Amino acid sequence: MRYSRRMERVKPSAIRSVQKKIVQKQGVISFAAGLPDPDYFPLADLKTATMEMMEESGRSALQYGMTKGYAPLLDLLVERMRAKEGIDAKPENILMTTGSQQGLSMCAMLFLDEGDVVVAENPSYLGGINACRPYGCGFIGVDTDEEGMVIADLDNVLSENPKVKLLYVIPNFQNPTGKAWSLERRKQFMEVINQYDVVVIEDNPYGEIRFRGEAVPSLKSMDTQGKVVYLGSCSKILCPGLRVAWICADESVTTQFEQIKEGLDLQCNQFAQMQVASYIQKFDLDAHVETIKAAYKKRCDLMLSLMQEHFPSSVTYTKPEGGMFIWVELPTSLSADEILDDAIESGVAYVPGEYFYANEGAKNTIRLNFTTVSEEQIQKGVLLLANVLKKYI
Ligand SMILES: Cc1ncc(COP(=O)(O)O)c(C=O)c1O
Structure with a gap:
């Protein structure tokens, strides 16, 4: 096919390929999603x-x-x-x-x-x-x-x-x-x-x-x-x-x-x-948004407190006031992408942050989603991830 030259600049999303890899491994607790919780669709x-x-x-x-x-x-x-x-x-x-x-x-x-x-x-x-x-x-x-x-x-x-x-x-x-x-x-x-x-x-x-x-x-x-x-x-x-x-x-x-x-x-x-x-x-959209916010806040707070308790102290992260994501920075010598297979093998997944940059990305970063996981999954998943990180730090 004689595709347009424009198509040479269109690349498949690296994030989707990570998500595919996770779906293939059953039972993994995934902090890699970017979706709202369907349980809260009215x-x-x-x-x-x-x-x-x-x-x-x-x-x-x-x-x-x-x-x-x-x-x-x-x-x-x-x-x-x-x-x-x-x-x-x-x-x-x-x-x-x-x-x-x-x-x-x-x-x-x-x-x-x-x-x-x-x-x-x-x-x-x-x-x-x-x-x-x-x-x-x-x-x-x-x-x-x-x-x-x-x-x-x-x-x-x-x-x-x-x-x-x-x-x-x-x-x-x-x-x-x-x-x-x-x-x-x-x-x-x-x-x-x-x-x-x-x-x-x-x-x-x-x-x-x-x-x-x-x-x-x-x-x-x-x-x-x-x-x-x-x-x-x-x-x-x-x-x-x-x-x-x-x-x-x-x-x-x-x-x-x-x-x-x-x-x-x-x-x-x-x-x-x-x-x-x-x-x-x-219906009352404002009341509906309040319900979503309360649920997401609970999950975000739980995740942050578990990270505070279990992550190595050299790992830093944002403390969001809203939205769906926490951003994690590992020591600069580490590559989140290289650790990912090990994490998935241990039962937990995330998206390496380097994929979110227009140019060269910081390899020591991770995006964690807290909206599509239950509190129980957060409890287990953060501990699994903390253990993986401790192996490398
Ligand atoms: C920052 C940002 N902009 C836009 C979108 C796309 O949203 P929509 O579903 O409205 O196309 C997303 C989806 O996750 C997003 O995170």
């Missing part, structure tokens, strides 16, 4: 919302709809973004996407030319990086500390690299580190980027899953120059299978996205959008 309420929606307006649910999205859902999302993120948007600013993953792909398509440079947190979400790769861009990673992206480093990168066009950031409970940016750091970030001709993608699928500390306003809410493209998603607060997500941007930018969307798939799944709208109208 099955009965979604079923009721769906049945009622079908009875009330089944024919329009099965018909084509607007490219921008289902109007009542756009209104509900405007309201939700104002309440949760302090974003002052109108339906004109929003376009529904098939998961935020499609939003990421569309951003890459809209903004990137060959030779452009994308700046991302170091490490970052591989799906975001991979969405950009086909367009032949370069990547620069900027490190983060406990407060967020290191501003002096960001300023240096932007002043030294005029080809930077796009910044891709996840300021809330980042995948893979679980870190959240402080308010002060968000303000500093906006001050710096406002001096450059760049676009910021603020990817926020985990923002509402804050189970500790105070909510911090989004970058989009501080955006006075229309430079931030905000990506929201129902995947972590409701369920990912419906693929209901959205872009919020300056109206002129949203119009461009609309043209791309027409060419991609005309519109998002009308049925799924109407299911979500019906669920939000008839």
Whole structure:
């Protein structure tokens, strides 16, 4: 086949190949997943919302709809973004996407030319990086500390690299580190980027899953120059299978996205959008999110306390205030990838952190997920992992 040259830049996900390896070994306790807990999908309420929606307006649910999205859902999302993120948007600013993953792909398509440079947190979400790769861009990673992206480093990168066009950031409970940016750091970030001709993608699928500390306003809410493209998603607060997500941007930018969307798939799944709208109208999404948060907090706290008790003291890790992940740093001489087979053999699995970097990754890092494992599995799995680490440290 005469594939496009673009395809030479598309690589299979290393994370998926690790996950395949784990699935093949039965009985392994896996901290390698990146999924919400299906036990917390509101099955009965979604079923009721769906049945009622079908009875009330089944024919329009099965018909084509607007490219921008289902109007009542756009209104509900405007309201939700104002309440949760302090974003002052109108339906004109929003376009529904098939998961935020499609939003990421569309951003890459809209903004990137060959030779452009994308700046991302170091490490970052591989799906975001991979969405950009086909367009032949370069990547620069900027490190983060406990407060967020290191501003002096960001300023240096932007002043030294005029080809930077796009910044891709996840300021809330980042995948893979679980870190959240402080308010002060968000303000500093906006001050710096406002001096450059760049676009910021603020990817926020985990923002509402804050189970500790105070909510911090989004970058989009501080955006006075229309430079931030905000990506929201129902995947972590409701369920990912419906693929209901959205872009919020300056109206002129949203119009461009609309043209791309027409060419991609005309519109998002009308049925799924109407299911979500019906669920939000008839049930209490906030109460549902509180339930998820309580469950995830319990698991995260348990995992952290067991790690504190059993991990060698030279191993450090983040203490997330929300989201789904803990990021572990081993002594620099160790490779998490080389230890993985031993860990799987012992009955526990994780994703080596080196796969989450756009360029060369830190080999001594690990991503641990705490949302798809029971408390009992956490008890056993952390002990198994601690024993494996002790063999090497
Ligand atoms: C940071 C980040 N962005 C985007 C996505 C994709 O989410 P969606 O299900 O909305 O496509 C994920 C999925 O895990 C993610 O972690």
